[in-house]
Each structure stands twice: as structure tokens, then as C-alpha cells.
Amino acid sequence: MDELNLINVGVTFPGQRPGEQVTAIEDINLTIHGGSFVVVVGASGCGKTTLLNLMAGFISPSKGEVLLGNRKITAPGPDRGVVFQKHALLPWLNVIENVEFGLDLQGFPKDKRRKIAAKNLALVGLQEFHNHAIYQLSGGMQQRVGIARALTSDPAMLLMDEPMAALDALTRETIQELLLDVWDKTNKMIFFITHSVEEALFLATKLIVMSPRPGRITHSYDLDFQSRFLRTRDARAVKSEPDFIKMRETVLSIIYGDEKALNKAQGGLHA
Amino acid sequence: MLNKEPSKTSSANKISKRFFAKQSVMPGQQFGAPGQGVNKLISTVTVIILFLLWVAVTETGLIKPLFLPSPSAVFNKFVVISTVGFANSTLLEHTLTSLYRIFGAFFLACLTAIPIGILMGANRVVRGIFDPPIEFYRPLPPLAYLPLVIIWFGIGETSKILLIYLAIFAPLAISARSGVRSASIEQIHAAYSMGASATQVVLRVILKSALPEIFTGMRIGIGVGWTTLVASEMIASTSGLGFMVLNAAEFLASDVVIMGIIVIGVFAFGFDLFMRYLERVFVPWKGKA
Numbered sequence: 001m002d003e004l005n006l007i008n009v010g011v012t013f014p015g016q017r018p019g020e021q022v023t024a025i026e027d028i029n030l031t032i033h034g035g036s037f038v039v040v041v042g043a044s045g046c047g048k049t050t051l052l053n054l055m056a057g058f059i060s061p062s063k064g065e066v067l068l069g070n071r072k073i074t075a076p077g078p079d080r081g082v083v084f085q086k087h088a089l090l091p092w093l094n095v096i097e098n099v100e101f102g103l104d105l106q107g108f109p110k111d112k113r114r115k116i117a118a119k120n121l122a123l124v125g126l127q128e129f130h131n132h133a134i135y136q137l138s139g140g141m142q143q144r145v146g147i148a149r150a151l152t153s154d155p156a157m158l159l160m161d162e163p164m165a166a167l168d169a170l171t172r173e174t175i176q177e178l179l180l181d182v183w184d185k186t187n188k189m190i191f192f193i194t195h196s197v198e199e200a201l202f203l204a205t206k207l208i209v210m211s212p213r214p215g216r217i218t219h220s221y222d223l224d225f226q227s228r229f230l231r232t233r234d235a236r237a238v239k240s241e242p243d244f245i246k247m248r249e250t251v252l253s254i255i256y257g258d259e260k261a262l263n264k265a266q267g268g269l270h271a
Numbered sequence: 272m273l274n275k276e277p278s279k280t281s282s283a284n285k286i287s288k289r290f291f292a293k294q295s296v297m298p299g300q301q302f303g304a305p306g307q308g309v310n311k312l313i314s315t316v317t318v319i320i321l322f323l324l325w326v327a328v329t330e331t332g333l334i335k336p337l338f339l340p341s342p343s344a345v346f347n348k349f350v351v352i353s354t355v356g357f358a359n360s361t362l363l364e365h366t367l368t369s370l371y372r373i374f375g376a377f378f379l380a381c382l383t384a385i386p387i388g389i390l391m392g393a394n395r396v397v398r399g400i401f402d403p404p405i406e407f408y409r410p411l412p413p414l415a416y417l418p419l420v421i422i423w424f425g426i427g428e429t430s431k432i433l434l435i436y437l438a439i440f441a442p443l444a445i446s447a448r449s450g451v452r453s454a455s456i457e458q459i460h461a462a463y464s465m466g467a468s469a470t471q472v473v474l475r476v477i478l479k480s481a482l483p484e485i486f487t488g489m490r491i492g493i494g495v496g497w498t499t500l501v502a503s504e505m506i507a508s509t510s511g512l513g514f515m516v517l518n519a520a521e522f523l524a525s526d527v528v529i530m531g532i533i534v535i536g537v538f539a540f541g542f543d544l545f546m547r548y549l550e551r552v553f554v555p556w557k558g559k560a
Contacts, residue, residue: 058460078466088457091556092479102465105475135559153465 002156004032004055004189008064011050024050025215028064030208032157032189037226039192039204041251043258047215048193052161055191056082068156078102081150083160087142089134095145096121096130102153113152120148123182140171147182157189165195176202177235180226197251201225201244202235209251211258213265219254221247340526345533348526357527358518360510366534369512372428372503373496376435380492384440385485388447392481393473401444409441413502426507434506438499439492446488450481483557486550490543497539 009028012021025047032038040048053059054066057076066073068080076082089098096117097104103113121127124144134142143163150158164172176199183190194200200207202225209219229238238244300307322342328334329341336344353362360368390397408416413434424430454477462476504513512531519527550557 056460056464076460076463078464080464082461082464084457084461086455086457088455088461090458090476090479091559092482092554101462102467105462105465105467105471133556133559135556149461149465 002069002189003034004030004157004191005067006030006051006054006064007067009054009061009066010063011047011054011059012062023214025210027216030217032191032206034156034189035187037183037190037192037203037205038208039194039200039206040208040210041194041197041200041255042210042215043212043255043262044195045215045262046210046212046258048210049161050215051210052159052191052193055157056080056159078106078153079156081153081155081158083143083146083150083158083163085162085165087134087139087146089142089145089149091134093134094130095126095132095134095137098134098145099149099152101149106153116152117148120151121145123151123185124148124178138171140167140175143167143175144178147179151182151186151188155188157191160190160192162193162195164199172196172199173235177229179203180230183226184230197248197255198239201247201251202229202239207251209254211254212262219251221251223247337523337525340529344526345530348524348530352515352527352530357515358509360515362534365510365512365515366538368510369500369504369535370538372431372435372511373493373500376432377439377489377493377496379432379436380439380443380496381489384443384488384492385447388444388485388488389451389473389478389481391444392448392451393477398448405441405444408437409445413438413499417502417505421506430506431503431508434503435496435499439496442495443485443488443492446484446491447481450484450488451477453484454480483550483554486546486554490546493542493546494539497535500535 006028010026011024013024014020015022028051030038030051040051042048050059054061055068055073057073057080060074073080090101093101096114099120100108100113100117103116108116118127118130121130124147126141126144126148129137129141134145137145146163147158164175167175179190180203182188192200192203194203201223204221204223205226207219207221207223208217209221210216211218225238225241225244228241229235232238325339326342329336329339329344340348349362352365356362357365387397387401391401392398416437417434420430420434424433458476458480459472462472467475500511501513501516504511505517508514512535516528516531516535519525519531
């Protein structure tokens with residue numbers, strides 16, 4: 001199975017003043033193995049989304065390289081499915097047309113792409129909603145369509161940029177469990193950004209903590225809470241286990257420390 | 272005492288309170304939302320009152336027929352011109368001539384302005400080329416460049432259609448161009464991540480997202496087209512609604528003028544209703560995404 005490698009990656013872009021260079025991320029070395037669920041957390045502005053954009057091919061690194069298998073990533077492609085914070089579905093297509101859109105672009109015949117799309121919609125529990133308009137669905141359902149759509153090209157990996165940030169707490173927990181089931185069934189490698197440490201701990205096989213200014217990876221943990229859930233199917237119990245809570249506080253204090261330092265550096269009111 | 276309205280309010284405040292409906296609302300309405308409620312009945316009453324006023328001031332002889340002919344006189348002219356004709360053409364012939372010019376120009380404008388507008392939004396080279404000429408000629412009054420059009424293209428149908436075409440082209444191209452921005456960067460990124468080519472992104476994401484704005488541009492464009500009709504039919508015409516109105520004005524036949532204006536208004540309004548219907552059919556997602 002393919003693995004994703006970031007080797008000495010740095011991204012700088014021009015600042016607001018002429019000649020100024022802002023370093024978004026620096027010295028990133030990261031390997032994501034096939035089938036792993038990598039979640040990244042960190043204070044705001046630490047370059048999480050920059051990292052995802054690199055993997056998706058939406059931006060190019062200023063230094064180093066990003067490799068999927070042994071191919072260099074230079075542009076977006078169907079081997080990497082992306083799920084966005086806001087659903088980014090196409091409102092003129094119904095649910096199943098949205099899911100099969102990628103296959104349609106690639107010229108698959110209708111019956112074949114319908115079959116694949118229907119299978120993926122069933123995977124996210126939307127088999128009853130093929131012909132609904134996008135704007136008739138709730139936020140949670142729209143995100144599930146987004147996940148089904150990202151899976152349809154059978155990508156090597158899924159890139160998810162805070163896909164649950166806009167959802168209410170209850171829907172969020174449901175979709176976390178759903179996502180673990182999808183991951184378990186499809187065995188895709190996933191790169192997932194979140195602001196919620198609890199969500200990160202619950203989902204990740206590997207948790208990465210980033211620090212800002214410049215954005216870099218400061219901590220990395222191997223976790224197994226997701227497999228505990230898949231075994232016991234009791235999310236609340238997993239999330240209340242002592243080592244879960246201890247881990248949560250550890251990670252939170254790292255991020256909190258970073259935010260504090262950041263505010264101080266900016267002379268912010270909240271320092 | 273606390274929940275009581277202050278008794279002394281300025282009269283301006285009172286008026287604005289009444290006008291903007293800061294008062295308790297009907298079920299299903301939202302407090303303070305501006306302009307809510309149905310205005311169909313009020314609009315119908317307005318139209319009826321205007322018509323009755325027209326009847327009253329003409330039938331009583333308050334205003335002479337030269338300045339404002341009565342509704343019945345206008346209707347009589349409608350019947351006469353429909354059957355006997357005016358300036359060697361019946362009303363139907365005048366109307367068909369004008370519709371041919373307007374919709375010919377509109378069709379050509381749609382065919383060119385929409386692709387050019389989309390490409391202007393999607394490509395900096397195309398934008399660089401077309402932006403200066405469009406922005407320059409757009410605010411010019413058609414009557415100002417009418418002489419040039421005649422000198423260059425003669426006094427035939429070409430000049431008449433070209434003048435209307437130019438009037439429709441600019442607003443339509445500008446709408447299509449700004450419609451390009453309706454597609455979110457996430458939608459475009461998503462399409463590329465599903466293996467779309469650049470052409471597929473333009474045709475199947477950007478163009479589709481721009482449809483609501485294109486429809487608005489088409490409605491504005493055809494509206495401007497109607498306003499240019501009279502100017503274009505100043506060019507050596509022998510028929511057309513604009514020609515009919517201009518010609519009648521020379522003979523001070525104000526009943527024909529008013530009749531012509533009403534026919535133009537009815538067709539313009541009817542087509543706008545048709546466009547709104549098409550909009551509901553083709554972009555049902557407008558404002559809902």
C-alpha cells in the first residue's frame with residue numbers, strides 16, 4: 001500500500017510588506033503509512049491547512065518535496081479525496097449525482113458510476129436520499145455526502161480539513177463514529193485536521209501536534225482509542241477512560257501554552 | 272412601567288415606526304424584518320387608481336386629447352392600426368419587425384457575451400483584452416455613437432440590430448464575468464481533486480455556478496435592449512414599434528404614441544415574466560445553497 005512522505009518541507013509566501021517573507025511551515029518531516037488515520041491539532045495559524053493543501057496539491061512547497069508512493073505531488077488528482085469544512089457540494093446536482101460527479105468527469109458509463117455511488121452512499125448511511133437536493137439536507141448529511149463523494153474515485157487517501165467544525169456536538173459524535181466505520185471498512189489512509197482535541201484523540205492512530213511561528217511538528221503520539229471504540233462500540237466509555245483524559249489534558253496544555261506565547265508575542269489583550 | 276413604551280416620541284420616530292413596522296407581527300413573520308408581507312393587492316389597487324385617474328382627467332375634458340388622449344381613444348387606435356395599419360404596416364407587422372430586431376440582437380448577445388464574460392472571469396488575458404473596450408463604450412449613450420454605426424454599417428437591418436446588440440452585450444458580459452466568482456474555491460478544488468480538467472471545471476462548475484447571475488444579466492440586458500429600440504429605429508426605418516411611435520410623434524398623434532408605448536411595455540414585461548419562469552426552472556437552487 002502507498003505511503004505519503006513529506007521530506008524537509010517548508011512553505012514561505014510573500015508578506016504584506018514588499019520583500020517580506022512569511023514562513024507558514026518549516027522542516028516538516030512526516031510519513032503517513034497506508035491505512036493509518038493521522039490527525040493534526042494545534043494552535044490557530046500553525047499551518048495545519050497549509051500541510052493539507054500541500055498533500056492535496058493546492059499549493060506547492062517552497063522547500064523539500066511531497067511524495068505519494070514514489071510520485072511527487074504537484075497538482076490535485078483523484079488519488080486524493082478531499083472533504084472540506086463547508087460541504088462544497090454542487091447545488092444543481094442531487095445527492096447521487098454529486099457523489100458520482102468525479103466518475104462522470106472521468107467518463108465512466110452511467111450504470112457503472114451509479115453503482116459505485118450507491119455503494120458509497122450506503123457506506124455513509126444515505127441510501128434513502130439518492131434524489132434529494134443538496135439544500136434539503138441537514139449539515140451533517142451534507143458532510144456525509146461529502147465523504148461519500150471523496151471516496152468515489154477510490155483514492156489512496158482522504159484529506160479532511162475540519163469537516164465537522166460546522167456541526168453541532170451531537171451530530172459531530174455520530175459522524176465521528178461513522179467515519180471510524182468507513183475507515184475500518186475501506187482501510188483508506190486519512191489525514192484529518194481538527195480543533196477538537198477530544199475528536200483528535202478518539203479518531204487518530206497517530207496524533208500530530210503542531211506549533212505556530214513558524215508552523216512545525218512538535219509532538220507525535222501513537223494512539224489506539226479508535227480500535228477500542230471499534231471493539232466495544234461505546235464512544236462515551238472510551239472518551240471517559242483515565243488515559244484518554246490524561247492524554248487530552250497533556251495535548252490541551254501544549255496547545256494552550258502555544259496560544260499564550262503567541263498572544264504575548266503579538267501583544268494581544270488575552271496574553 | 273419598564274415594559275411600557277416611552278410616551279413622548281418625536282413625530283419622525285412615529286413615522287419611521289409605522290413605515291418600518293416596528294410593531295407586533297403576524298404569526299409566521301419575523302419581528303423587524305424589513306419589507307415583509309405581500310404587496311400584490313396594494314399594487315393592483317395602484318394600477319386601478321392610475322387607470323381611473325386617467326379616465327377621469329380625460330373624460331371630464333380636464334386635459335386636452337392632444338396632451339393625453341382618453342383610454343377609449345387609445346383603444347380605438349389599437350383596433351384601427353391592428354386592422355387598417357399605420358404608415359403602410361399593421362400593428363402586427365410593426366411588432367414582429369421590432370421583436371425580430373430585439374430578439375435577434377439578444378440572441379447574438381447571449382451567444383457572444385456569455386462565453387466572453389465567463390472567459391474574462393476565468394482568464395486574465397481575455398480579461399485584459401476585453402475589459403478596456405467594454406468599460407469604455409458601456410456608459411456611452413447609444414444615440415452618441417449611432418451616427419458612427421450608420422456611417423460604418425449603413426442604414427439597413429445590420430445597424431439597427433448592432434445598436435441593440437451593443438446595448439445588451441455590456442451588462443450581460445459583466446454579469447457573466449462577476450458570476451464566475453459564485454463558484455467557491457472549495458467547489459473548484461473539489462472538482463480538481465476528483466480528476467476534472469481545467470475545461471471541465473469551467474464548463475461544469477464555474478459556468479453552472481454563474482447561471483443565476485447570467486439570468487440576472489439577461490433580464491437587465493433585454494431591458495436595456497428595449498430602451499434602445501426607439502434609437503435604433505430612428506435609422507431610416509419604415510416599420511417597427513419604435514418607428515411607429517417616432518413617426519406618430521411628428522404628427523402629434525399622441526394616441527398612437529401611448530398605444531405604442533403600452534405595446535412595448537406589455538412585451539417587455541411579458542418577456543421578463545418568462546425569464547423569471549425560466550430562472551425558476553433552470554436555477555432552482557438560487558439563494559438556497
